[in-house]
Amino acid sequence: MNYQRTFNFSAGPAMMPEAVLEEIRDEMLNYRGSGMCVMEMSHRSAVFQTIVDEAEQDLRDLMGIPDNYKVLFIQGGATLQFSMIPMNLMKNGKAVYIETGAWSKKAIGEAKKVGEVIVAASSKDKNYSYIPDCSDLDIPEDTDYVYICENETIHGLTYQTLPNTKGHVLVSDQSSMFLSKPCNVSDYGMIYAGVQKNVGPAGMVVVIIREDLIRDDLENLPIYMQYKTHADNGSMYNTPNCWAIYCCGKVFKYLKSIGGLEAMNKLNEEKAKVMYDFLDNSKMFTGTVAKECRSLMNIPFVTESKELDAEVVAATKAAGYDNLKGHKSVGGLRASIYNAMPKEGVEALVDFLRKFEENYGK
């Protein structure tokens, strides 16, 4: 290797597996004898159809997606789903949302434009530093769905157990944890994820939705906003994000090759442990999230002052560890250590922070 790759701790877009980037590089000018790059290819061509079909099949294999779920590749990012979900799934005009941080809050804001939103539990009282108890929520009988953000990217918390929805459909935003660990798809009515956090390039969302939730009585909804449009047309009603589908497909194959989501989860747990063990033993740095709700992917932490936070961010950046500045709503620092962050990256960062602490003021 004649170049140095940065350990990029960005919350997204984020690192991709190096092996995948190399494959993409090798296929850039001539994809498998087609004489063109995937960026230049008709989405109606047989060669691209194979790319989409394989991407979907590999994702189905990885997650064990049951046959009665559709897999859709849609543009507009995870943000468009904040609107599409209530527009498509609110039959009775009522949904329960759990408020655990910035992303669930945004989803609540959009859903309120469509129907009645009941915030059945919230951790706003402690600046979203814990997951509220969701074992016995007050859920009206005619609620259309229960909504969670399963990993809050900004606040760095994750669910250990899914809410008890009392028989209602569960909808989950998995953007910043998608494919980080095994997932029992049939626990959900719908899962979605913007791919630029844990999978591939920005500009696409993966939607996994149970077929019976796809309605055909929504003619007045703009055609692009209906799940039915995407489901009936194999995610190709219009030109899809061909590039993102291609790159994500490669990541799905890569994950299969390293042993699937079990293996990925094991590695993610090891990586997070390196970081949390350090934080728990440090006098200078403190994690901001209740231990039992800590994310494996996004790890926010602070020092005793804003000035010192800024000093550490500057020092890490100078040392080649990028994007550690925390989100403004939490402050401090945040290390996002998604699937593609190597364990060596986390170890190197911890080593750097440990030395920073030891030498501080000397």
Ligand SMILES: *Cc1c(COP(=O)(O)O)cnc(C)c1O
């Ligand atoms: C980043 C993020 C979003 C927004 O994703 P876009 O693709 O930028 O719209 C939504 N939810 C979560 C949990 C996120 O991390």
